[in-house]
Amino acid sequence: MAVIINDTCINCGACIDECPVEAIVDEDDNPTGEELYYVYPDKCVECVGHHDEPACATACPTEGCITWDMPFDSAHKDFFSAGNYVDGKNYVMEDADAEMPFREDVSADARKNRENIVD
Ligand code: SF4
Numbered sequence: 774m775a776v777i778i779n780d781t782c783i784n785c786g787a788c789i790d791e792c793p794v795e796a797i798v799d800e801d802d803n804p805t806g807e808e809l810y811y812v813y814p815d816k817c818v819e820c821v822g823h824h825d826e827p828a829c830a831t832a833c834p835t836e837g838c839i840t841w842d843m844p845f846d847s848a849h850k851d852f853f854s855a856g857n858y859v860d861g862k863n864y865v866m867e868d869a870d871a872e873m874p875f876r877e878d879v880s881a882d883a884r885k886n887r888e889n890i891v892d
């Protein structure tokens with residue numbers, strides 16, 4: 774991973790076409806059943822190699838809606854299966870074994886605290 778879209782999402786659609794790897798789905802396709810847009814953590818590349826910062830967050834009009842989340846790598850797989858998505862649900866992945874690129878300059882605390890990507 775990753776970034777996460779939280780429950781302040783207003784389902785406006787501004788983010789979805791900005792994603793270079795089609796990691797975002799709308800509320801109808803959110804595999805968790807939440808009525809929010811959803812980022813697949815096993816698809817998000819944090820825009821590494823595409824943009825200077827996550828393009829979804831740049832496009833989002835809702836402050837604090839898209840935040841940092843833990844890296845989707847072997848060291849953090851337990852996090853993604855431990856009820857850490859919205860409402861204590863589990864994330865849903867298509868490839869749980871994926872190892873995704875992430876921004877190493879983003880601190881572990883910023884990720885744990887789900888800090889804003891865009892100030
Ligand atoms: S950070 Fe980039 S790759 Fe990840 S969901 Fe947002 S736009 Fe897609």
Ligand code: SF4
Binds near residue numbers: 781786810832839
């Ligand atoms: S741009 Fe932000 S508010 Fe709009 S759908 Fe995406 S995450 Fe939700």
